[in-house]
Amino acid sequence: MTMIIRGGTVVNADRAFRADVMTFGDKIVAVGENLEAPHSARVIDAHGQYVMPGGIDTHTHMNLPFMGTVTQDDFFTGTAAGLAGGTTTIMDFVIPSPQQSLLEAFHTWRGWAQKAAGDYTFHVAVTWWDDSVREEMGILVRDHGVNSFKHFMAYKNAIMADDETLVNSFRRALELGAIPTVHAENGELVFQLQQDLLRRGLTGPSSHPLSRPPAVEAEAANRAITIAGVLNTPLYIVHVSCAESLEAIARARANGQRVYGEALAGHLVIDDSVYRSADPEFAAGHVMSPPFRSKHHQAALWHGLQAGNLHTTATDHCTFCAAQKAAGKDDFTKIPNGCGGVEERMAVVWDAGVNTGRLTPSEFVRVTSANAAQIFNMYPRKGVIAVGSDADIVVWDPEGTRTISAKTQHAKGGFNVFEGRTVRGIPSTTMAAGKVVFDRGVLMAEEGAGRYVERPAFVPVSAKS
Amino acid sequence: MTMIIRGGTVVNADRAFRADVMTFGDKIVAVGENLEAPHSARVIDAHGQYVMPGGIDTHTHMNLPFMGTVTQDDFFTGTAAGLAGGTTTIMDFVIPSPQQSLLEAFHTWRGWAQKAAGDYTFHVAVTWWDDSVREEMGILVRDHGVNSFKHFMAYKNAIMADDETLVNSFRRALELGAIPTVHAENGELVFQLQQDLLRRGLTGPSSHPLSRPPAVEAEAANRAITIAGVLNTPLYIVHVSCAESLEAIARARANGQRVYGEALAGHLVIDDSVYRSADPEFAAGHVMSPPFRSKHHQAALWHGLQAGNLHTTATDHCTFCAAQKAAGKDDFTKIPNGCGGVEERMAVVWDAGVNTGRLTPSEFVRVTSANAAQIFNMYPRKGVIAVGSDADIVVWDPEGTRTISAKTQHAKGGFNVFEGRTVRGIPSTTMAAGKVVFDRGVLMAEEGAGRYVERPAFVPVSAKS
């Protein structure tokens, strides 16, 4: 079926221009002024609105098993919430247990993701090392469309990767044409600081940020960057939350190294005063790692996006309800780490980024989809409004407003870190794979409609055939 | 007339892909695989080659009157040389004398440029200040398609702009939606160092770099950046030649400031050993400002391009013959400053950039045309292979080689700073405004075929009509 989005301003990473956008099936088939469409074509009016690539959230955890329970959002509710917010693709994480087969874990996650309403793809975590892991990384790249591997530098005594694993895995990724990514926090220091705080009786959620200060994050970022630099691999650092990590990235980039950084919507606008709330449930609701930081760090993150030292925006969407969070009410180290955001990211980044003049609309597209698509090799299928690209489109009403609340959100968990924030600039229509899945506040997400996105290995461009 | 470039790999700033490119008149009319073309269409075979946007040289001085003489290349020979090298657009400089009307100078330069074989546009220099200058800046922006103004921070007692002029002009540019640019060297220090060296009898060309050390450039860059930052204007710094200037740019950008930097092909590959040559003519032939620097600085400039702290590559093409250079044989400060390069830039940057793995082909396009077109508001007319864009195209043979020499160059002046360098990767065909102007070594440049490119003021993107 043909659809035509008429009269809007198309925004791509390189420019914005007046054009209609026509889709057929799941693809964009025409972009231009005053397109002729068949009579049967469904028309979406975009006058006074922007027409942008659907968002890519590079960092979510749907259906994540954790401490004997599981996150509130599964792949259906999570991707559906994303569609409501203009995000049409998520990048989730396969996290094998130490000693578990990567392939086995990959298939488990693939199974969970069958019900997804929007497109999805997977980073696969390397949480341990032996020859079988090396082997399975190859199979994942060659046969399963995985081109990024995740490493946790925190979470001692669990999934923490030591330097030996990092070195082995980064080098293997290089051989395979995959990109390593890291959660950068020095797990040993976190552990010691946690123990200190607990010993001193500081068991509440206000201890959480004290156990994970910026220096702890920056150290790990710098270490991962060094390893990548020495081995000559690119590197992607997830959820950069502080000025010091960002400086490590900027230093490496200024030295010619290919390092990419991700900022979370939450880190961009929420500060660490939340942990000092008198309401421990409220504070616990904000427990995630790295924690929210002071305003100084928020300003730095925006500068990073402006300068091109940070490249993507994501959410680390990982929802737990109050009952789950309560597991840590006597010991902050037992609070399940995670917050939502997949539904709010686009609007929050627009409101705090474009409305304030920090970002142009094209830069917004860059940091909400285009860069992600390029870094993770989904471009131009994703991340651009162009002929041949997936018909993943968000029609963006720059004057529309919404007051964010857990009461009205589509995601589950009953909590929202952006609670009460009124944003100007919201999706009026989201199209995914050529279908209207959200329109003027009505979500029409369809369970199982989402597709697994294969991401081929990186290969050098050659003019030869 | 329809032309079709068949079988190549199109390279844009965002990606490279197999596609044919069809042009009609002066525009690109189709880009796609296996395009159907009319039988009458002229076919250019691009198998095994890259098809890229024609180069934009952001910094040339054709027909420049200087010390009672004039540069060797006029707008015809200079732009023709550019076409032979794959550069289809030059950005030249209107340089009014102090007290001269900007408009008068602009029209003088427009007259000289009538004979250009390739497209051209002008930065206009602000070399003095009063209300008439303010007024004429407005006229140039509104009526003449000028959106960039140049300021010389060097050349004391001549065209040097002091801080008062910089402040006034930068602020005026902001009002008008134009971007200020600077030649960054502290003119007072250069003057004093020159006098010192002359006093000490060090009159030869080897004194030239000693009179313009990196710190002198970095100071001015930092000062211009501060002024731009305080006034909230963007800034473009021409011919960044040293690590210290680049660091000033990187610092500002990391702080969210919109600063852009230009690297010259010469600065990227030639080092300051040329000034220590036993042959004073050879040394004088390399006298330009800023001077060539040590290899340490070359490495830094490449890192700047990789990191996105530098954005464009140019040449400062400004050719003087040996007789002209000889004016300074007893006093290095009287050597006319300038070197060529408009013909060699693309090949030199490809060879030293892409062949070495420093840059991808897409990054090559970014720094040879796309960024320039975006920064100076000629995009997407220039800088991209896309439907509707100017048919300014270079078919690039990655296996072709050429040994650069003054003997075989198209530019005038009888000297070549890249003399003897063999590059791999050269244009096989250049198309400008839809016409083949260079093909397999044969230049078919036509006097007067070049067009003046109007560059409108910058305005915010709005979804409203």
Next chain:
Amino acid sequence: MTMIIRGGTVVNADRAFRADVMTFGDKIVAVGENLEAPHSARVIDAHGQYVMPGGIDTHTHMNLPFMGTVTQDDFFTGTAAGLAGGTTTIMDFVIPSPQQSLLEAFHTWRGWAQKAAGDYTFHVAVTWWDDSVREEMGILVRDHGVNSFKHFMAYKNAIMADDETLVNSFRRALELGAIPTVHAENGELVFQLQQDLLRRGLTGPSSHPLSRPPAVEAEAANRAITIAGVLNTPLYIVHVSCAESLEAIARARANGQRVYGEALAGHLVIDDSVYRSADPEFAAGHVMSPPFRSKHHQAALWHGLQAGNLHTTATDHCTFCAAQKAAGKDDFTKIPNGCGGVEERMAVVWDAGVNTGRLTPSEFVRVTSANAAQIFNMYPRKGVIAVGSDADIVVWDPEGTRTISAKTQHAKGGFNVFEGRTVRGIPSTTMAAGKVVFDRGVLMAEEGAGRYVERPAFVPVSAKS
């Protein structure tokens, strides 16, 4: 007459140790444990106290003629206030008008200073340039004990030194063995920002900091550093107030350049909220340049002192009464710039520095006297408790407290920027030139007792005679 300070802990820049200190006449004659003193010796009990070199305030303006009026403190009241606070030497500024003879101005200031109660010496400002200035700089160094020259990079249309003057004067200082110093603010930007603010009707004192943002200071610091670096002179930057200036110093120092920085007691502990006071008199009372900054900058200044990137603490003591400040009530640019502090500096730096653990007592001595004495060639006459040194000594009671107030201060002007601050750690006794001039709250300053301190030119150390 012999005096002996018994039982204290002597603190020098290199260490702290238990020792008695004996003086005779104006000199220290013995330092050691259990010194034997003549029966006639006056004994000062220092048990439980520190015995430190008298403070050196490197930056004061006593008796400064300004806008047809003169500062409240003359050399008697100003130095007396210093003695009450433990400061025994001030470094004041001779500020010739443009075109005025430096020598003439020097003698004028020497005349005013005759009444000083404490020792004093002069930086001489170079506010213009011609051969006579060059000549007189030589006379001042050779015949008058001046080894430092000051340059104002701000105050356009008044005493601002342009780059030409800076270059000439810095180079002359180098020849003479003198050190150049600068007030670093870009005068052109300050002027333009002031005009902007006035044009917009923002005429109150809250505009003062807006007209002098950190970037304006950092630019000038960086420029002076570059000039000094290119000419190979050392450089001393007065009243460094912001992180960005400090970074310029740290960068230069890390690159091996000999750059020194001064922090004002006020900048270390007072933030820019004072300018947002509802009481315009209060705000005007805090108008000085550079202005007070945000807490972020205060933290940076402390780090600078800890790291050795800043070297001295001073006050820029320059007192105006409310009536004088009122001259700018309708135009903030007409508020006489200046605040007091010569009396409070030592206690404020101790309280906020040593009590908090930021500085050790030895570091306190370094930044309150020893470094100043070394940088300005008064060492070891000043800045150390050692045999042969001047008997300028402060006995410091680390448990004594004082609540600072204009009501109880010895300085004039009726205003105190530290009003209401309670400090722990105060002088119990001040000895100047071997005489007790302040003891347990009683000031015994004697008009005219202060001496002019000649500071010889710097010469290389040689083992040869």
Next chain:
Amino acid sequence: MTMIIRGGTVVNADRAFRADVMTFGDKIVAVGENLEAPHSARVIDAHGQYVMPGGIDTHTHMNLPFMGTVTQDDFFTGTAAGLAGGTTTIMDFVIPSPQQSLLEAFHTWRGWAQKAAGDYTFHVAVTWWDDSVREEMGILVRDHGVNSFKHFMAYKNAIMADDETLVNSFRRALELGAIPTVHAENGELVFQLQQDLLRRGLTGPSSHPLSRPPAVEAEAANRAITIAGVLNTPLYIVHVSCAESLEAIARARANGQRVYGEALAGHLVIDDSVYRSADPEFAAGHVMSPPFRSKHHQAALWHGLQAGNLHTTATDHCTFCAAQKAAGKDDFTKIPNGCGGVEERMAVVWDAGVNTGRLTPSEFVRVTSANAAQIFNMYPRKGVIAVGSDADIVVWDPEGTRTISAKTQHAKGGFNVFEGRTVRGIPSTTMAAGKVVFDRGVLMAEEGAGRYVERPAFVPVSAKS
């Protein structure tokens, strides 16, 4: 017996001045002009010479057991060589094997050191961790005068300390008033790079520097700094060899952190071209870790000393003969790491530092003894010419020259990394503990005359008794 050094220029860290120096027994008893000495006093003529504190080499390995063999220099020959070069105190390392008692190792080293001719003291390495180690650290500090603990971040599968050990040991040091020190290289990366090189057949000594690039050192330095910063301990980094490590130190210091750095004489003047020698024995003779670096890094290290970002100079004296070095002739990883230098350090640093104008004589004293004495709590017993200090004195002839050679050195091993270098500025007389041990080329070192120097824990200075 009284001795008097007449007519020299005493150089301390804070200043240089003409004075005689009188000693009695092992102490300095008077410093002053024209001292009266008993007739019996032995007079040392120092006219035209400098009189400086004896050098402290903060980093030596005498008698080190290694790979079934032992270093060529034992505590007698090593300290004797030091005395010949003006170094009167060495700081050596007790290196327990993993699982070995620290106390047991300490006593072993104490036994070996009985024969020392010059004073010595020990850093004790923490190479593993459990409660007994924690306990023994306390005993060493309280009962044995140890206040510094060393950690190797390199040497995987041997003595490498992982983050857990670093965190535990740093924190324990803080409790005890001791300072942690680190050998900073990422052991995992070194190991992997070594394996890579060997796999590729690159088994010769030219592979040594390739296996330990600057980034590997900088990463570890940054990590140790972060751990120290988070735990709020000071930190001393041994043998800083590259710009990147130094930058990590400078960053931390600029942020107020108490980090100290040591430069080796060899790293200051020898570059990595030695590893590319055609003579593998010559190359192997230079194998030490970190390796010699390019000239860029040498310049940076000098800047570090000038800026106060580096504090001490040492040698890592650790001599192996050609036969020992030959153990690695087929595998560079088996070459015993180590070079000499204890005898040459003072002259090399003077010649390349003071003669070139990089350092003043006072700064020379700072970086060869005074800072070391202060950082490791031996001051003012060591590191200063003052009454009460140890009579460890070097009379320095600034015009004396010596051409360094293994043929004429006192140290053993038959190899000298400074071979053929002619230095100007050499010790004419060395006095240790009040005895002349070296005079005009004649070494009079006495086995067993050296004393163990106890270094008490650091405690806050208080005016209270």
